Structures are given as C-alpha cells and as structure tokens.
Amino acid sequence: MRKQDLFRLCLQNLLRKRSRTFLTVLGVVIGGCSIVIMVSLGIGMKEAQDKLLAELGDLTIITVTAPQGGRGKVKLDDAMVARLKKLDGAVAVMPRQTLESADLRLCAGSARRYVADWVTVTGLDTAGMEAMGFKLEKGERPLKPGEVVLGQYAAYNFRDTLRPEGSNMVDRWSAGWNEDTGKLNDPPPAYFDPLKEPLVLEAENGEYKTSLTLKPVALAKEDYSKGMETGEGVLMDLKDLKVLTEKLHLVKKGASPYQSVLVKANSISQVAALEKRIRALGCATESMESIREPMEKEARQKQMMLGGLGAISLVVAAIGITNTMVMSISERTKEIGVMKALGCYVRDIRALFLAEAGCIGLMGGIVSCVISFVAAFIANIVTLGGPTAENLRIALLGGDGPARVCVTPPWLLLFAIAFSVLIGLGSGYYPANKAVRIPALEAIKSD
Numbered sequence: 236m237r238k239q240d241l242f243r244l245c246l247q248n249l250l251r252k253r254s255r256t257f258l259t260v261l262g263v264v265i266g267g268c269s270i271v272i273m274v275s276l277g278i279g280m281k282e283a284q285d286k287l288l289a290e291l292g293d294l295t296i297i298t299v300t301a302p303q304g305g306r307g308k309v310k311l312d313d314a315m316v317a318r319l320k321k322l323d324g325a326v327a328v329m330p331r332q333t334l335e336s337a338d339l340r341l342c343a344g345s346a347r348r349y350v351a352d353w354v355t356v357t358g359l360d361t362a363g364m365e366a367m368g369f370k371l372e373k374g375e376r377p378l379k380p381g382e383v384v385l386g387q388y389a390a391y392n393f394r395d396t397l398r399p400e401g402s403n404m405v406d407r408w409s410a411g412w413n414e415d416t417g418k419l420n421d422p423p424p425a426y427f428d429p430l431k432e433p434l435v436l437e438a439e440n441g442e443y444k445t446s447l448t449l450k451p452v453a454l455a456k457e458d459y460s461k462g463m464e465t466g467e468g469v470l471m472d473l474k475d476l477k478v479l480t481e482k483l484h485l486v487k488k489g490a491s492p493y494q495s496v497l498v499k500a501n502s503i504s505q506v507a508a509l510e511k512r513i514r515a516l517g518c519a520t521e522s523m524e525s526i527r528e529p530m531e532k533e534a535r536q537k538q539m540m541l542g543g544l545g546a547i548s549l550v551v552a553a554i555g556i557t558n559t560m561v562m563s564i565s566e567r568t569k570e571i572g573v574m575k576a577l578g579c580y581v582r583d584i585r586a587l588f589l590a591e592a593g594c595i596g597l598m599g600g601i602v603s604c605v606i607s608f609v610a611a612f613i614a615n616i617v618t619l620g621g622p623t624a625e626n627l628r629i630a631l632l633g634g635d636g637p638a639r640v641c642v643t644p645p646w647l648l649l650f651a652i653a654f655s656v657l658i659g660l661g662s663g664y665y666p667a668n669k670a671v672r673i674p675a676l677e678a679i680k681s682d
Contacts, residue, residue, distance in 0.1 A: 241583070241590055242590070244587060245590045245594055248567075248587075249595070252563070255559055256559075259556055259559045259595055259599075260598050260602070261599075262552040262555040262556075263549070263552040263556070263596055263600065263603065263658070263659070264603045266549030266552035266603070266658075267600050267602075267603025267604065267651050267655050268603045268607050269545035269547075269548035269549070270546055270654075271545070271604060271607035271648070272545070273541035273545035274538065274541060274647055275607070275642055275643045275647065277534070277537055277541045278641075278642040279638065279639050279641045280538075281538070281642075282639060282642050284534055286638045288527055288530070293499075294503050294524075295500040295502065295503055296367075296460045296497055296498070296499055297520050297521070297524075298520065298521045298522065299319065299496040299497070300494070300521070302517065302519045308517065309518060310492075311330065311492065311493040312492050313330075316328055316330050319496060319498055322509060322513065325499065326499050327367045327368075327497075327499040329360050329364075329367045329497045329499075330360065330495075330496050331493060331496065331497055332357070332359075332473060332492070332494050333358075334355075334356040334479065334480065335485070339356060340354070340436075341354045341393070342435045343427060343429070343433070343434050344432060349393040349394070349396070351393045351394070354389075355464045355468030356468065356469045356471065356479075357464040357470055358473040358476025359472070359473060360473060361376055361470070361472045364376050364384075366499070369455060369456075369465070370455070371455060372454040374430055374453030374454060375452060375453055376452070377452055378452075379450075380472070380474070380475055381448065383434075383449045383451055383452070383469050383471040384451070384454070384469075385453070385468075385469060385470075386465050386466045386467045386469070387454050387466055388407055388466055388467055389466075389468065390426070390427065390429040391406075391407040391425055391467075392467055393425070393426060393427075405424075407422035407425075408422070430453070430454065433451075434450075434451060435449070436448075438479065438482075439483075440484060443482065443483045443484050445479065445482040445483060447475075447479060449471070498513065507528065549658055552599065553659075553661065554662070557662040557665060559595070560588060560591065560592055560662070563591070563666070564588070564669055564670045585668065588667035589663050591663065592659045592660060592662055592663020592664075592667070593660045593663065595659050596658050596660065597659065599659075600651055600652035601652060603655070604651050607643065610641075611642075611643045612630055612631070615629070615639045615641055618640045
C-alpha cells in the first residue's frame with residue numbers, strides 16, 4: 236500500500252466518527268497540556284532559584300581558610316597558593332588579607348570634612364581582579380602604588396561633620412523598592428564623588444599611628460561572594476597593605492601571610508569537586524555550593540513530581556486511545572476481512588491502525604503545545620504586571636528582570652509532541668495486532 240493511500244484511508248477512518256475522534260484527541264490534549272504546564276512550572280521555579288542565587292554573587296568562588304585549631308600545620312602562604320593554582324578546575328587563585336586589630340578611619344574633602352568611622356580595608360592581587368571575576372561599576376583597576384578600588388556604596392559610609400548629628404549621613408536605602416522592576420530604586424547621590432576626591436586613611440594600633448593617602452580609581456560592583464568590601468570597603472594591592480601592616484606592627488610571628496584565598500572554579504558543576512581537592516590539602520572551604528546544591532536538588536524533585544502528575548493525565552489519554560481503536564476494529568471487522576481477501580498485506584493493515592492511533596497522538600500533541608504555550612505566556616504577563624513592551628520580552632525570551640512563573644523552552648514542546656505520538660503508537664499496538672489476527676473468512680461473514 237502506498238503511503239499516500241495509507242494517509243488518505245487514515246484520515247477517512249478518523250473523520251468517519253468525528254465525535255469519538257474529537258473526544259479522544261481532547262483526552263490527549265488535556266494530558267499534553269498537563270505535562271507541559273507542570274514541567275514549565277518546574278523550570279520556572281528553577282529559573283527563580285537561579286536568579287536568587289545569582290543576586291548573592293559569583294557561585295564559582297570558593298573561599299579557602301586555614302582550619303581552626305590547626306596549630307600552624309596548614310598555612311595560607313605563597314607555597315599553598317602555588318599548590319591551589321595547580322588543582323584541576325581552578326582557573327584563578329587570589330590571596331586576600333584584611334587589615335585587622337587596628338582602628339581605621341577614612342577622611343575626604345576639604346579640611347577632612349567627610350569622615351567614615353567604620354571601614355574595611357582588604358589587600359589582594361589587583362592585577363588578577365579580572366581573572367577572578369571582579370566587576371567594576373566605574374573606572375579601571377589600580378596600576379600604581381596608592382591606587383585603590385572602593386566598594387560600590389562606600390561613599391554612603393561618610394558623615395558630614397558640618398551637619399548636625401542624626402542628619403549628617405545619606406541613607407542609600409531611602410529610595411525604596413520599585414514594584415515594576417522588582418529591584419531597589421537607585422540610591423540618592425552621596426555627599427561627594429568618591430572617584431574625584433583623594434582619601435586619607437588614618438590607622439592606629441595602640442601606640443602606633445600612621446596615615447596614608449589613597450587615590451580611588453574605580454568602584455567595585457557589590458558581590459558578597461568575593462567579600463563585603465566590594466560593597467562598602469576599600470580594596471588595595473597586597474604590597475600596599477603589607478607596608479601599612481608593618482608600620483602598625485600588626486605582623487605576628489608564625490602567622491599565615493594571608494587570612495584567606497579566593498579560588499575560582501571553571502564552572503558551577505566543578506565547585507563541589509574542587510572543594511574536595513582543597514580540603515584534601517588540609518584547608519577549610521566555604522562557598523555557595525552549600526546553598527545551591529540543596530536548592531537544586533529540591534527543584535529537581537519538584538520538577539519530577541510535577542512532570543509525574545502531568546504524565547498520569549497522558550496515561551489516561553493513552554487508555555482512551557486504546558479504547559477508541561478497539562471499538563473501531565470491532566465496527567470494521569468486515570472491512571478488515573475484505574482487505575485480507577483482496578490480498579492486502581498484514582503489515583499494511585497493522586500500519587493503517589497504527590497510523591490512526593499515531594495521528595490521534597500527533598493532533599493532540601500539537602494542540603496541547605499551542606494551548607500550553609499561550610497559557611504560560613498569559614500567566615507570565617499577569618505575574619509580571621501587565622502587557623508592557625519589557626514584560627512581553629521577558630515573557631517570551633526571559634533574560635534580565637523578574638523571574639517567569641512558567642518557562643516553556645522549545646525542546647519541551649518538541650518532546651511533548653513526540654511523546655504524544657509515541658503514546659498514540661503504543662496505545663494502538665494492541666488493537667492493531669488484534670486486527671491482523673482476525674481470520675479473513677470469519678471477518679467477511681460477520682454482520
């Protein structure tokens with residue numbers, strides 16, 4: 236039997252009982268919509284979790300510290316930094332030292348009008364900031380001694396000494412929350428531009444005092460995975476910090492040269508394995524993996540649960556297809572006998588009934604994908620706040636902005652159509668075999 240004849244007979248037989256075909260296709264549509272929408276909700280939850288974690292900072296950063304109570308057995312020195320650089324999966328390694336055990340104060344402006352009574356000063360390898368993933372809001376990384384990078388919001392730590400107490404600081408949180416963008420509004424301007432004013436760092440450690448003029452050349456983008464100093468502190472080169480600690484006599488004999496070391500993994504998937512390698516060296520580690528892994532596991536479980544609920548509906552639809560095909564064979568027994576008497580091959584009869592069942596699955600799959608996509612689009616628009624141009628872009632393509640409640644990728648639609656066809660073929664296999672087993676003479680004699 237030619238393929239075009241097979242296709243024509245298939246459509247004729249399906250249209251012969253339009254109501255029954257429609258109801259059977261409707262069952263597949265409901266099952267297909269269930270599985271697509273359920274899985275889309277699961278992917279949407281995963282996207283929301285990813286965006287939440289992304290706001291916490293770079294997920295590939297591992298903070299390495301010496302173990303507590305190690306009694307000096309493991310030191311974070313240059314030798315350890317060299318060993319960390321050789322580990323598989325580590326793309327960048329940066330030692331870090333924070334200035335502690337000293338009273339620090341930053342001053343700016345004419346006659347030191349603006350004063351920050353609290354400041355975090357951290358030394359690191361400024362030449363490796365780009366490789367480590369540090370991002371700058373403004374300016375360029377330091378190249379000369381005395382040049383520093385300020386935290387993104389460091390300027391809001393300064394008080395104006397000429398203003399009365401209680402109204403001498405700018406509250407960067409006063410701008411409030413933007414409901415449309417789902418983010419904080421831009422903060423009000425600080426008292427001065429920190430990149431246009433030289434800063435004086437005053438440090439005191441008991442009887443030792445010193446001051447250092449700093450030239451801010453950039454503002455770091457806040458990223459707590461790389462340290463709180465990216466938000467409100469000062470980042471300087473390790474060489475400058477070493478000079479400062481020596482003037483304050485803060486260097487302790489036998490202490491580790493570095494308080495911590497930042498290690499950047501090649502990808503998120505390699506963070507856990509890289510942490511194990513680092514702990515094998517005797518170091519302690521800390522990363523976002525302890526937060527990300529449980530959240531990702533929970534998201535997978537929810538996706539499987541939602542997909543399973545949708546699959547149940549599709550199984551019910553498969554039973555409906557089987558029932559429809561069995562009824563069709565019972566009504567067309569004589570037709571099957573005539574086809575066999577005319578010399579029609581058994582494989583053609585089987586192919587005819589399988590094609591009918593597959594067509595039911597195909598039609599149901601296509602319609603369910605269209606309905607599911609439209610429903611997901613409408614749900615996203617409603618949750619995003621209305622059909623604005625930006626919301627339409629986010630609902631269709633995603634990207635920056637609020638997370639979508641339903642995410643329907645193209646592969647999911649293709650999978651749903653293919654799965655519906657397979658369900659149809661699988662449901663039609665038993666009725667098709669039943670049809671080919673009917674004896675020709677008995678089929679012709681039947682009323």
